[in-house]
Amino acid sequence: MYPNLYYVFKDFFGIEWNFLHFVNSFGFFVALAFIICSIVLARELRRKGKEGVLGPVEEKVEVGKPATAGELAVNFVLGFVLGYKIIGLFLANGSAINPQEYIFSSQGNWLAGIALGLVFAFVKWREKNKQKLAKPETRTIRVWPHDRVGEITMIAIIFGLLGAKLFDTFENWDSFIKDPASIFSMSGLTFYGGLICAGIALWWYTRKHQIPFPHFLDVMAPVMMLAYGLGRIGCQVSGDGDWGIYNAAFKTSGAGGIAPATINDFQTTVTQQTGFFAHNSTHHAFFPKPGFLSFLPDWFFAYDFPHNVNETGVPLSNCVGKYCNHLPVPVFPTSLYEIIMGLLLFGLLWAIRKRFKIPGMLFGVYLILNGLERFFIEKIRVNVKMDFLGMQITQAELISFLMIIGGIVMMVLLKRGYKGKDSFLKTS
Incomplete structure (x- = not known):
């Protein structure tokens, strides 16, 4: 893991520049995601302008x-x-x-x-x-919509970060009460909180500047999926805690490294590391590497996140200073899975974006795909559960479920309300 760029340059190039301590890996990839997505956003808005669906003011x-x-x-x-x-x-x-x-x-x-x-x-x-x-x-x-990309990006950044931090604070209210100053930390950001708050702010902005919101949503659908996939790179590289439950089919060594294990190995580690597991859930699964995926490395199925930015876990041997911890039992690297799924789903949305004739329909597809991805990844992901109608679910599970339902309802209503041809797909 690389908590900040200092460790990246030190490991890859043998260079030790102290000022790189200030460039947090998570923040770096979030910033990179915003830059790349703003370029993609400008391209799509310009394309919509050439098609005549988005005009100047x-x-x-x-x-x-x-x-x-x-x-x-x-x-x-x-x-x-x-x-x-x-x-x-x-x-x-x-x-x-x-x-x-x-x-x-x-x-x-x-x-x-x-x-x-x-x-x-x-x-x-x-x-x-x-x-x-x-x-x-x-x-x-x-002024064309693509001329406003800078303002749109800034609104997304400001309200996205505020919403992400706000929702994370609500989700981890007990931790916030114990340490109110943690609200100023960049760790602990809830994607859906940022999505909701930024979405409301951008709705107001597009209305103010006479940008048709349904067309704008279609432009944003692949952009947001791309941002999600790129942003998760920061989670994986820094080891910020957005990982999964323990995979008891693998074990770690004191110096790091992953190896196959038995369920008894897991139970032994839990007994030996009582100081760590006393404050951490032992929710786990036993999932050995399938034979047909034998070409993949063990860390694809279980990873101990050495040198993680949160300094969570137990000490690594032969390591001195900050960021010298790793998890005593490896977990599913769910941030890695979400990188892959996010980028694949972006590719899918990008490929079909020109086929929909009804404004807003592509965004409905995005809601369903994003909701399905997050709903199922939550099954093996560590997150705070809450009581909802007698069920123990996470905040993300609830929001992702609502996104799926919302996407389906949105597509049905758009289809019924469309005044054009019966088919809402362009012929290729």
Whole structure:
């Protein structure tokens, strides 16, 4: 596992750059997912525009005005905060500081903050000065949906992270009460919480800018599936706890490594590691590697997540410092399974995206596929269960079930309400 990029460069290239301690592996892959998905989103919105289903909106803008004091002040403050915190973080001693605690503390670099603040203010002044006219004028411009990708991405990031953290807090309320400061941590994010909150925010945004929401949903369907698959790479690489139940058909060694085992081996480990299992569920399955999948490595079926970012488990032998733990019994690497399923389902949605004629129908398919994937992966995934109508289920199971039902109902209603031809599929 690679909790941050420092360990990636150290392991692969033998380079030890302290500032890489601040680049969390999970956050890196989440950011990468947003970048890639914004590119795919722009491409799809542009395609919809060429097809004539998404058109531009005329807006009036005033051009030729010099930068105002307010604009310069806003840019200075933004540059100051980034310099004070982010550059200050990189200039600090990476091995001796907790990045999350640093970001939410008063620590920072004043010189870096003032310098970057002045740079931001100067860039804004120069940009406005180049466009300055002797007499400012009002112009009408045409703004296409694909011109708004930057704003759409920022809304998805902000409300997605807020929703993901909010739903995770509700799901783990007891832990939050014990440690309220954990709400500022980037660990513990619920995908469906981000999906719901970002979805509401984007509905408001598209309505405001006259973007037909059903067509927008169809554009977002493959994009969101791609984001899910790419985001899970961060979970797998960092070992953030999004793993499955124990697979008792395998065992680990003190130095890491996986080997076949018997159910007695599992019971012996549970007895020996009472300190760990006293606070951890022993929910497990016995699933040896099937013969027809013998070409796959053992860790595909059971993995101990050595050096995981949460520092969960028992100490690894011959390891000193942070991130020196691994799980005493390997678990199903469900984040790896979700990477594969997420990318495969993205490929499926991408392949069929042009065949649907009814707006919103592709999004209905997405709801069903995403719901099915998550509902079944929850059967072997570790998660907090809650009481619902006398049943013990996880928050994700409930939401994924509602997504499946919602997707089916959505497709039926769209089909019945469609005024065009009987067939809703384009002929190839």
